[in-house]
Amino acid sequence: MDKQNIQSESAISCKSINKTYDAIEALKGVDFEVERGEIFGIIGPDGAGKTTLFRILTTLILADSGTASVDGFDVVNDYKEIRKRVGYMPGKFSLYQDLTVEENLNFFATVFNTTIEENYELIKDIYQQIEPFKNRRAGKLSGGMKQKLALSCALIHKPSVLFLDEPTTGVDPVSRKEFWGMLKNLKAQGITILVSTPYMDEASLCDRIALIQNGQFLKIDTPKNIVSQYENKLLAVQSDNMYKLLNDLRASELTSNCFAFGDKHHVSVSSEQLSINNLKETLDKLGHTNIEIREIEPTIEDCFMQLSQK
Amino acid sequence: MMILLLMPIIQIILFGFALTTEVKDTQVAVLVPTNDEASSRIIDKLNASAYFDVVARIHTTDEIQPVFRDAKAKLVVVFEDHFGEKLRHNGTAHIQLLADATDPNAATSFTFYASNIINSYQQELMGENKNPYQITPEVKMLFNPQMKSSFNFVPGVLGMIMLLICAMMTSIAIVREKEMGTMEILLVSPMKPIYIILSKITPYFVLSCVNFATIMVLSVFVLGVPIAGSFMSLVAVSLLYIFVSLSFGLLVSTITHSQQAAMLVSGMGLMIPVMLLSGMMFPIENMPLPLQFISNIVPAKWYIRAVKAIMIEGLGITSVLKEVGVLCLMGIVLVTISLKKFKVRLE
Numbered sequence: 001m002d003k004q005n006i007q008s009e010s011a012i013s014c015k016s017i018n019k020t021y022d023a024i025e026a027l028k029g030v031d032f033e034v035e036r037g038e039i040f041g042i043i044g045p046d047g048a049g050k051t052t053l054f055r056i057l058t059t060l061i062l063a064d065s066g067t068a069s070v071d072g073f074d075v076v077n078d079y080k081e082i083r084k085r086v087g088y089m090p091g092k093f094s095l096y097q098d099l100t101v102e103e104n105l106n107f108f109a110t111v112f113n114t115t116i117e118e119n120y121e122l123i124k125d126i127y128q129q130i131e132p133f134k135n136r137r138a139g140k141l142s143g144g145m146k147q148k149l150a151l152s153c154a155l156i157h158k159p160s161v162l163f164l165d166e167p168t169t170g171v172d173p174v175s176r177k178e179f180w181g182m183l184k185n186l187k188a189q190g191i192t193i194l195v196s197t198p199y200m201d202e203a204s205l206c207d208r209i210a211l212i213q214n215g216q217f218l219k220i221d222t223p224k225n226i227v228s229q230y231e232n233k234l235l236a237v238q239s240d241n242m243y244k245l246l247n248d249l250r251a252s253e254l255t256s257n258c259f260a261f262g263d264k265h266h267v268s269v270s271s272e273q274l275s276i277n278n279l280k281e282t283l284d285k286l287g288h289t290n291i292e293i294r295e296i297e298p299t300i301e302d303c304f305m306q307l308s309q310k
Numbered sequence: 311m312m313i314l315l316l317m318p319i320i321q322i323i324l325f326g327f328a329l330t331t332e333v334k335d336t337q338v339a340v341l342v343p344t345n346d347e348a349s350s351r352i353i354d355k356l357n358a359s360a361y362f363d364v365v366a367r368i369h370t371t372d373e374i375q376p377v378f379r380d381a382k383a384k385l386v387v388v389f390e391d392h393f394g395e396k397l398r399h400n401g402t403a404h405i406q407l408l409a410d411a412t413d414p415n416a417a418t419s420f421t422f423y424a425s426n427i428i429n430s431y432q433q434e435l436m437g438e439n440k441n442p443y444q445i446t447p448e449v450k451m452l453f454n455p456q457m458k459s460s461f462n463f464v465p466g467v468l469g470m471i472m473l474l475i476c477a478m479m480t481s482i483a484i485v486r487e488k489e490m491g492t493m494e495i496l497l498v499s500p501m502k503p504i505y506i507i508l509s510k511i512t513p514y515f516v517l518s519c520v521n522f523a524t525i526m527v528l529s530v531f532v533l534g535v536p537i538a539g540s541f542m543s544l545v546a547v548s549l550l551y552i553f554v555s556l557s558f559g560l561l562v563s564t565i566t567h568s569q570q571a572a573m574l575v576s577g578m579g580l581m582i583p584v585m586l587l588s589g590m591m592f593p594i595e596n597m598p599l600p601l602q603f604i605s606n607i608v609p610a611k612w613y614i615r616a617v618k619a620i621m622i623e624g625l626g627i628t629s630v631l632k633e634v635g636v637l638c639l640m641g642i643v644l645v646t647i648s649l650k651k652f653k654v655r656l657e
Contacts, residue, residue: 058498060656079654080500088498094491111499153495 009072011036011161011192012057017066019052019215026052027215029066034194034208039187041206042196043300049215050196051091054165057194058088071160087159089150091166091196097139101130101149104138105156112157122189123152126182144175151182162186164195168202180205200301211304218307223300230298230306232256233271235279236264239288248286254279259305266302324586324601333419334596339366339383341374346394348403352431356387361423378410378452379619379629384595385409385420397435402444411451412622413462416593421449453538453623460533465617466590468525469610472548473555473584475518478576480559484510485572494656503654511556518552538624546627547620550637551613557644558609564651584610612636 012034019027026049034040042050055061057070059079067074073081095104105127109116120127130148133141138149147167154162164183168176180202183193187207195206203209204223211218211226219226237258239245242265249258249267254275256268269279276293283291338356342349357364366382368374377383388406390396397403407424409417425447435443454461484507487493496506522545529535537544559576566572585591587601588610594602605611616633619625627634 055656060494060497062655083498084500086498088495090491090494092491094495096492097490108495108499111496111501113500 009069010034011038012040012068012070012194014053014057014068015066017053017056017063017068019049019056019061019063021052025215027056027063030212030215030217032210032217032220034192036192037187037190038207039183039193039195039205041203041209042194042212043198043200043203043209043304044196044212045198048212050212051165052215053212054088054090054163054194054196058086058163059083085160087154087157087162089154089162089164089167091169093146093150095138095146095150095153098137100135100137101141102134104149105152108153109156114157116156119156119158122158122186123155125185126155127152143171144178147171147175147179151179155186159191161192161194164193166196166198168197168199176202200299200304203300209300211300211307213304213308218304226300226303227298230303231270232268232306234296234298234302235267235269235276236261236292236294236296237267237279237283238264238290238292239283240290241288244286245283245288248283248288252279252282254282257306257309259302261301266296266305268302268306333361333416333423335363336361336385336420336595337365337383338362338424339368339374339377339386340364341368341371341386341388342393343369343389343391344393344395346392348394348397349389352389352405352428353387355427355431356424359423359427362427374408378623379625381615384416385424387424397443397445401442402446405445405447407447407449408452409449410623411454411461412618413593414451414454414458415462417451417454421447421451425449458533458535460529460535461622463590464525464529464533464535465614465621466588468522468548468617469551469588469590469614470581470584471521471525472518472552472613473558473580473610475521476514476552476555477559477562477580478573479517480511480514480556481562481566481572481576482569483514484560484563485566485569488567489569497654497656503652504649507560507652511560514559515552515556518555522548522552535621537621539620540626543627543630544617544620547613547616547630547634547637550634550641551609554609554613554637554641554644557641557648561644561648561651564648564653583608587611588614590614606636607640609637609640612640 010033014030014032017027017030018025030053042053044050052061056063057068057075059075059082062076069075070082071085075082096107099107105116126148130141130145130152133145138146141149151164151167168179171179183195183205187193197203206223208220208222209226210220221229237245237249242260246258246260246265249255249265254269256270258265258267276295280291280293340353342353353364356362362385366377368377371388374386374388377386386408388408390404390406393403393405405428407421409420411417428445428447432443432445487496487510497503526537530537558580562572562575562579566575587594587605587608589605590610594605594611597605612633616630619630619633620627
């Protein structure tokens with residue numbers, strides 16, 4: 001009966017988690033639930049509290065207040081159970097640099113009371129890509145290969161929940177793309193994945209995301225819903241003098257806010273303000289040349305910027 | 311930073327005042343078969359000098375061995391039978407100076423100072439009576455008749471190497487796991503933290519056993535230091551000492567977070583006390599009381615004493631029970647504290 005109970009519970013559940021380091025409030029009342037078999041992304045800038053949250057959930061540190069459970073087990077009282085059934089890949093590459101690829105994998109298989117053969121199916125796709133280098137020392141691998149090895153090691157015991165703390169930081173775009181492909185495959189095998197990333201473009205690859213800033217969740221929803229709930233219209237504005245343009249746009253009453261976004265400025269305007277022609281005229285008067293204004297679809301990053309302004 | 315500024319101050323004071331190889335208040339036992347004026351005058355003179363402290367008076371030669379065994383005295387002054395009478399009637403008498411030569415340098419100084427005092431008494435007698443009196447001090451180095459310094463330093467090196475390997479290397483090895491982040495992954499695994507620690511300790515345990523064996527082989531076959539006592543008791547005491555050192559290393563690893571800090575703590579907390587306060591280089595008896603007191607908490611002091619007793623003086627394990635007891639106690643206390651302090655989490 002207990003088992004039934006556990007099955008019906010969500011994979012991860014957090015209730016008003018608080019954590020303070022000295023004077024810094026790393027987490028301020030974090031609440032969320034992760035369903036079984038979903039890829040849940042925690043999206044936020046460096047120092048937002050992502051790693052702290054991961055460490056609390058992987059039982060490495062204790063929260064000051066609030067409760068959390070993983071796979072139906074309490075992170076404080078049942079930490080031993082949790083440690084048996086989760087896979088954890090810390091943000092910093094944390095394998096034995098002086099052991100070879102194969103030795104690392106073997107070592108972690110032994111630590112988790114299993115063998116490479118037993119769960120080879122699960123890691124096959126990932127491990128095959130680094131197998132040609134299996135006699136190379138882990139410290140000598142490239143960033144993308146290190147990350148594949150770390151993922152293989154975190155998966156070797158077929159965890160029910162996988163914690164990936166910024167797995168793609170410092171990894172080239174091709175490997176990043178591959179990596180997310182692998183996560184999709186793992187999800188298909190029924191593994192719940194909690195992944196954090198500072199890259200907003202990766203957010204759309206998650207089933208649901210939580211936007212985190214300064215230890216607080218700004219919003220939890222599917223990436224689609226978050227984008228569709230963007231309150232204003234978004235314009236991409238370009239001219240010859242981009243720096244002056246940014247200042248002028250921010251000063252203008254016609255816009256709510258404005259951010260530099262690659263080679264364009266993303267300008268948020270409320271529906272009442274929206275008048276591309278008005279804006280163009282105003283900028284013309286301010287002496288801007290080659291003005292280009294286009295209405296665009298907001299991205300997760302735009303949503304994050306807007307939410308973090310509130 | 312504070313360490314850098316404080317270190318010279320502490321060292322200057324330690325070396326300048328506390329740690330000296332000078333002879334000062336060395337415990338002396340006297341064997342007086344027949345009480346007479348001449349022997350008591352000499353004893354008074356010894357006692358009155360700053361160098362010696364007469365702590366025991368024995369009456370038979372059988373009592374000499376126990377005096378050394380229980381470390382009651384470093385020097386035994388043996389007067390011959392009817393010393394005073396012989397001196398008065400024959401004009402010559404004999405005194406034997408028996409020194410514990412496991413520390414040859416100290417033994418030489420003791421006998422040198424004692425002979426001088428006896429000589430000065432002889433001079434006084436000559437002045438009074440104008441008669442040629444002749445007191446012949448006969449020096450005998452016990453346990454180490456050839457005065458080999460290796461008799462002193464082999465136990466010292468043993469004490470130091472074991473502590474270095476076990477305590478310093480263990481703590482650094484464990485702290486390195488923390489620093490590299492691998493501890494984080496190991497903790498989030500079914501492996502019990504205590505097994506992680508045990509598996510980190512085992513290689514260094516094996517290593518120190520190998521080291522112990524090599525030091526033994528070298529000292530016996532190359533330096534010619536015999537193992538006078540039971541080899542098994544020597545091994546037993548050493549294993550106990552390794553255990554104490556390992557638990558010390560464990561303690562250091564639980565309170566430090568970087569390899570550097572671990573190195574500093576074990577360096578400052580172990581190396582210097584072991585070198586200075588274990589009695590390996592400087593006789594503990596000569597230190598001021600506070601330092602003598604501190605030296606009691608240096609495990610190496612007790613180990614070196616036990617090794618000297620068993621290996622050089624050839625005593626059985628029963629005569630080092632006190633040392634063994636102290637080491638046991640230290641081990642238990644250290645293990646208890648470090649297991650209490652050991653965290654199953656990161657902080």
